[in-house]
Amino acid sequence: MTGERERLRIVLVSPRNPLNIGAAARAMSNFGFSRLRLVNPYDVAFREARSAVGAQHLLENAAEYSTVAAALSDCALVVGTTSVGRRELQHPVRRLEYGARLIRKELKAGPVALLFGSEKYGLSNDDLSHCHWLIRIPTEDRHASMNLGQAVALCLYELVRRPATALKAPDRTRRATAENLELLTGLLLDALQQSGYVQPRTAASTARKLRRMTHRLDLSARDAEVWMGFFRQILWKLRKNAPS
Amino acid sequence: MTGERERLRIVLVSPRNPLNIGAAARAMSNFGFSRLRLVNPYDVAFREARSAVGAQHLLENAAEYSTVAAALSDCALVVGTTSVGRRELQHPVRRLEYGARLIRKELKAGPVALLFGSEKYGLSNDDLSHCHWLIRIPTEDRHASMNLGQAVALCLYELVRRPATALKAPDRTRRATAENLELLTGLLLDALQQSGYVQPRTAASTARKLRRMTHRLDLSARDAEVWMGFFRQILWKLRKNAPS
Numbered sequence: 369m370t371g372e373r374e375r376l377r378i379v380l381v382s383p384r385n386p387l388n389i390g391a392a393a394r395a396m397s398n399f400g401f402s403r404l405r406l407v408n409p410y411d412v413a414f415r416e417a418r419s420a421v422g423a424q425h426l427l428e429n430a431a432e433y434s435t436v437a438a439a440l441s442d443c444a445l446v447v448g449t450t451s452v453g454r455r456e457l458q459h460p461v462r463r464l465e466y467g468a469r470l471i472r473k474e475l476k477a478g479p480v481a482l483l484f485g486s487e488k489y490g491l492s493n494d495d496l497s498h499c500h501w502l503i504r505i506p507t508e509d510r511h512a513s514m515n516l517g518q519a520v521a522l523c524l525y526e527l528v529r530r531p532a533t534a535l536k537a538p539d540r541t542r543r544a545t546a547e548n549l550e551l552l553t554g555l556l557l558d559a560l561q562q563s564g565y566v567q568p569r570t571a572a573s574t575a576r577k578l579r580r581m582t583h584r585l586d587l588s589a590r591d592a593e594v595w596m597g598f599f600r601q602i603l604w605k606l607r608k609n610a611p612s
Numbered sequence: 613m614t615g616e617r618e619r620l621r622i623v624l625v626s627p628r629n630p631l632n633i634g635a636a637a638r639a640m641s642n643f644g645f646s647r648l649r650l651v652n653p654y655d656v657a658f659r660e661a662r663s664a665v666g667a668q669h670l671l672e673n674a675a676e677y678s679t680v681a682a683a684l685s686d687c688a689l690v691v692g693t694t695s696v697g698r699r700e701l702q703h704p705v706r707r708l709e710y711g712a713r714l715i716r717k718e719l720k721a722g723p724v725a726l727l728f729g730s731e732k733y734g735l736s737n738d739d740l741s742h743c744h745w746l747i748r749i750p751t752e753d754r755h756a757s758m759n760l761g762q763a764v765a766l767c768l769y770e771l772v773r774r775p776a777t778a779l780k781a782p783d784r785t786r787r788a789t790a791e792n793l794e795l796l797t798g799l800l801l802d803a804l805q806q807s808g809y810v811q812p813r814t815a816a817s818t819a820r821k822l823r824r825m826t827h828r829l830d831l832s833a834r835d836a837e838v839w840m841g842f843f844r845q846i847l848w849k850l851r852k853n854a855p856s
Contacts, residue, residue, distance in 0.1 A: 399752065
């Protein structure tokens with residue numbers, strides 16, 4: 369995907385608010401995209417946006433166009449964004465989850481443009497006529513319209529998201545070993561025996577119960593060491609105070 | 613998921629910028645979440661935020677707390693958000709794709725809090741100590757820090773997103789039937805014959821070629837009708853102008 373991100377052009381049509389241009393640029397930078405194109409931006413907005421946190425370089429390299437057609441000329445696939453409901457749409461509308469998948473596929477072959485309309489009016493019918501199809505972010509019907517910067521962030525996130533990651537834990541922390549959990553269980557049992565919590569005749573069943581409990585803690589290796597330290601200290605004190 | 617959305621508490625710790633509070637509220641409203649909690653917000657920011665587009669109701673019902681602990685008291689699972697790298701994290705860190713899946717599961721049982729730190733400093737070590745684990749949005753290492761409103765939007769989107777939708781097209785537009793594509797192919801062939809494009813001895817192979825081409829257009833039923841209209845008109849004119 370890395371090289372392919374260079375092939376995506378984020379096209380903002382007639383953006384009016386510098387904060388939104390900046391937010392779009394920042395999201396692009398967050399997710400490793402760099403090609404920003406502005407069609408007919410409100411000049412003051414564009415100049416002010418250049419101070420967006422962490423995205424100056426990207427904004428300096430943003431290209432400005434006077435027409436939508438000019439901004440799309442090198443793109444083989446043009447996808448618009450919409451909150452639907454606003455008008456009779458003549459285009460196929462795809463939910464973001466599926467649309468992003470099609471875009472990812474197309475980016476392997478060549479440049480793709482993703483169009484966002486102005487904050488107030490969205491994409492005009494004329495803008496839409498340049499699109500092959502539209503993406504809809506799955507917002508609630510009664511409050512469908514999204515903030516521009518957030519809409520850009522969501523589309524880019526869906527493009528870089530890893531479906532496989534949702535299914536499996538990428539566990540970076542080293543888990544406590546069975547050996548350490550057994551040591552911890554032993555220390556805990558010892559401490560509870562010294563404290564009179566455990567009765568000799570139920571010691572075996574209590575040990576099993578404690579073992580299940582220490583396993584349920586799902587401890588990291590480091591935390592297991594710390595817990596063992598706690599109980600060693602407690603045991604030391606219990607033995608020290610015990611009547612000899 | 614609908615009823616479960618009521619169980620998620622979005623907790624903003626020490627937010628400073630009214631636009632960010634407003635953006636977080638707007639994203640919640642976009643995705644059908646309603647429980648916003650603010651810990652120690654900068655007063656002016658909170659008051660100004662109340663004008664956020666389409667989220668007034670949500671902001672009016674936002675609860676204010678003076679400590680993180682108070683804001684979390686009814687939650688059985690507390691998940692923090694981080695851009696990592698900033699410090700030695702003592703918590704398991706899960707990518708958003710997987711973390712959201714765990715949250716969805718927990719929301720079936722009871723309330724879950726999702727914590728976001730201040731724009732400048734993120735969550736403090738003290739805030740983090742209240743968390744069971746952390747979520748990381750998969751941003752680029754060299755520009756990991758996200759805008760607060762965008763981060764909230766991404767987490768909520770991942771919670772409402774439908775994995776199955778990514779795999780199958782929810783095709784709402786009615787596709788052209790084979791019968792109509794055949795009619796269209798016939799009209800096109802006729803027009804090309806009348807225009808002298810098709811030679812009688814290659815007519816059969818040309819017909820097959822045209823049929824493949826009309827199928828590749830992937831036309832909607834409505835567009836197929838329109839195209840047939842084009843060719844009927846063209847044929848009418850070609851025949852009218854033909855020498856009799």
